[in-house]
Amino acid sequence: MPSPFGPWQVWQDAPPFTAVSLVETLDGGQAFRWRRSGDFFEGRWGRHVVRLRYAAGQLGYAVAEGSDTATTEQALRTYFATGTDFEALTETLPWRSDPVLAAAVQHFRGLRILRQPFSETLFCFLCSSTKQIPQIKTICETVARDLGEPLADGSHALPGWDALAECGEPRLRAAKLGYRARYIHQTARFLASQPGWLEATEAAPTEEARARLLELPGVGRKIADCVLLFGAGRLEAFPIDTWVEKILTCAYQLQGWKLPQLQDFARIHFGETAGYAQQYLFAAARAGVIAQHKLD
DNA sequence: GCACAGGTAGATT
DNA sequence: AATCTACCTGTG
Numbered sequence: 320m321p322s323p324f325g326p327w328q329v330w331q332d333a334p335p336f337t338a339v340s341l342v343e344t345l346d347g348g349q350a351f352r353w354r355r356s357g358d359f360f361e362g363r364w365g366r367h368v369v370r371l372r373y374a375a376g377q378l379g380y381a382v383a384e385g386s387d388t389a390t391t392e393q394a395l396r397t398y399f400a401t402g403t404d405f406e407a408l409t410e411t412l413p414w415r416s417d418p419v420l421a422a423a424v425q426h427f428r429g430l431r432i433l434r435q436p437f438s439e440t441l442f443c444f445l446c447s448s449t450k451q452i453p454q455i456k457t458i459c460e461t462v463a464r465d466l467g468e469p470l471a472d473g474s475h476a477l478p479g480w481d482a483l484a485e486c487g488e489p490r491l492r493a494a495k496l497g498y499r500a501r502y503i504h505q506t507a508r509f510l511a512s513q514p515g516w517l518e519a520t521e522a523a524p525t526e527e528a529r530a531r532l533l534e535l536p537g538v539g540r541k542i543a544d545c546v547l548l549f550g551a552g553r554l555e556a557f558p559i560d561t562w563v564e565k566i567l568t569c570a571y572q573l574q575g576w577k578l579p580q581l582q583d584f585a586r587i588h589f590g591e592t593a594g595y596a597q598q599y600l601f602a603a604a605r606a607g608v609i610a611q612h613k614l615d
Numbered sequence: 616g617c618a619c620a621g622g623t624a625g626a627t628t
Numbered sequence: 629a630a631t632c633t634a635c636c637t638g639t640g
Binding site for chain 3: 448451453457492495496497498
């Protein structure tokens with residue numbers, strides 16, 4: 320059986336990744352449908368299937384046979400937010416006066432915030448509570464295989480909210496979603512009853528969009544901010560999970576601060592693109608770049 | 616067997 | 629308004 324993928328092509332004008340920051344961007348918890356396979360990554364979003372590899376200092380890509388190359392290339396540019404200059408944004412972060420952030424920036428230079436489909440980002444992060452990244456990926460694959468439309472290479476897209484609204488909670492439970500199945504079912508029913516609600520939310524100013532997301536069952540502040548950051552390009556959104564909370568309280572000496580206070584600190588200290596700083600810190604904490612003893 | 620994992624919502628103080 | 633606790637399930 321021939322490879323269902325076309326030839327490797329050089330991605331001219333690719334974002335300035337390093338090998339490290341490419342891996343962290345694709346597989347560091349922003350997105351859950353990339354998997355490493357040999358010397359390349361294979362990923363899916365919307366109806367796109369793409370392979371990416373870092374070779375000889377250049378980024379290469381290959382698209383599935385039967386999918387339109389020009390369409391996929393445009394989707395790549397959107398997905399990687401090539402219109403955003405993350406190198407310039409890094410310079411605006413306060414790393415010169417912040418040794419914790421400086422260590423993270425040095426290790427993960429080139430890290431990007433993806434611009435994923437809003438609807439899929441909501442689904443993935445509704446699956447994410449108290450789950451580790453490999454488990455979230457497994458759930459997404461199971462749900463896609465069970466409920467999603469077939470793609471060019473025979474794999475499956477994630478189901479849309481219309482399909483999720485139709486399928487019923489037991490079917491979601493079967494996909495190992497556990498208590499998250501009820502949240503997804505209820506959210507799907509809500510979205511089905513409110514045509515255009517998701518699109519209006521994506522288009523709304525950040526504070527209003529966050530307030531709307533918080534109306535959804537199973538969406539609290541952390542998940543809302545993940546959806547805004549990774550699915551709507553709102554770089555000011557600063558998701559605080561257990562890792563980031565630990566970094567802030569321990570490495571920034573903010574013991575005793577509550578979540579709302581930490582949100583204020585992040586906005587004031589990191590500024591307009593605090594969410595980008597968050598991703599550097601999150602990556603560094605997981606990688607152990609921020610000394611573990613400082614995080615206890 | 617049992618604690619714990621990139622949370623949230625509802626109950627209880 | 630702050631602080632518990634239940635909620636599913638895979639992993640160590």
